[in-house]
Amino acid sequence: MLQIKPLHPSLGAEISGIDLSKPADDATRDALSRALAEHLALVFHDQSLTPEQYLAASELFGPPIRQHYSQHLMPGYPDIGLVWHRNGQRPAERWHTDHTNRERPPAATMLYGVEIPPAGGGTSVANMRAAYEALAVDERARLATMRTVNSLDDDHTDTRAEDREKYGKPIMDPMVRTHPVHGSRAVYFHITKAMCIEGMTPEASKVYMQDLLERMIEPGIVYHHAWRKGDVLMIDDRATMHRAHGDYDRSQSRMLWRIIVEGDRPALL
Numbered sequence: 607m608l609q610i611k612p613l614h615p616s617l618g619a620e621i622s623g624i625d626l627s628k629p630a631d632d633a634t635r636d637a638l639s640r641a642l643a644e645h646l647a648l649v650f651h652d653q654s655l656t657p658e659q660y661l662a663a664s665e666l667f668g669p670p671i672r673q674h675y676s677q678h679l680m681p682g683y684p685d686i687g688l689v690w691h692r693n694g695q696r697p698a699e700r701w702h703t704d705h706t707n708r709e710r711p712p713a714a715t716m717l718y719g720v721e722i723p724p725a726g727g728g729t730s731v732a733n734m735r736a737a738y739e740a741l742a743v744d745e746r747a748r749l750a751t752m753r754t755v756n757s758l759d760d761d762h763t764d765t766r767a768e769d770r771e772k773y774g775k776p777i778m779d780p781m782v783r784t785h786p787v788h789g790s791r792a793v794y795f796h797i798t799k800a801m802c803i804e805g806m807t808p809e810a811s812k813v814y815m816q817d818l819l820e821r822m823i824e825p826g827i828v829y830h831h832a833w834r835k836g837d838v839l840m841i842d843d844r845a846t847m848h849r850a851h852g853d854y855d856r857s858q859s860r861m862l863w864r865i866i867v868e869g870d871r872p873a874l875l
């Protein structure tokens with residue numbers, strides 16, 4: 607029996623009564639899909655997963671997509687990315703949603719805590735459905751007409767030529783995305799993957815996106831996840847943004863296994 611316990615007034619829920627290493631039936635799959643759409647961030651504690659079991663669990667939510675910085679993929683398991691500073695990765699500390707430069711960008715990002723530092727290194731998730739609802743009517747109407755032009759991050763210096771070739775072509779996304787399960791609208795963009803907003807200069811686009819982030823994301827719509835080893839955190843990328851916190855001792859290892867699940871073509875309905 608699944609139990610769902612909300613963790614924050616705006617978003618986030620702890621799911622208990624499920625062992626993700628075991629196959630799940632269709633009723634469980636439906637319940638998890640609805641829980642994700644409603645709560646936007648799901649936490650499963652005390653999981654113990656092999657890469658194969660973790661990949662099988664992610665299939666409850668959809669097919670994995672190949673992540674585009676190939677130097678960070680798990681050897682032998684290319685659908686799992688390693689979030690690990692010891693492999694040269696910087697914590698993604700700016701608010702963002704993942705892989706917006708794909709024709710069918712993510713429904714969800716799944717993170718599994720494999721090595722967790724004793725303090726700091728949390729992950730925060732913001733409810734962009736609530737952020738959209740809090741905007742003034744005229745700004746919502748304006749955003750509904752705007753689209754971003756997305757590619758690989760403009761602040762990465764170690765991108766491989768083969769990845770740039772495969773994943774660098776521009777993809778347009780609406781700045782308001784309708785959630786296919788919930789039906790809600792959410793503000794949707796990635797400030798370092800959006801080269802610009804259609805019809806605006808790159809500079810003006812970044813200024814507007816940064817201004818939006820500063821105005822929209824306030825503590826009332828943020829769930830902060832303090833990691834325990836064995837946690838799985840499932841983030842709905844269609845209606846949230848998230849960020850890592852780099853406030854941990856870098857002599858300690860922090861390793862998360864990341865799977866990204868494919869979503870629908872973003873649309874404003």
Ligand SMILES: [Fe+2]
Pocket residue numbers: 698702703704848
């Ligand atoms: Fe991310």
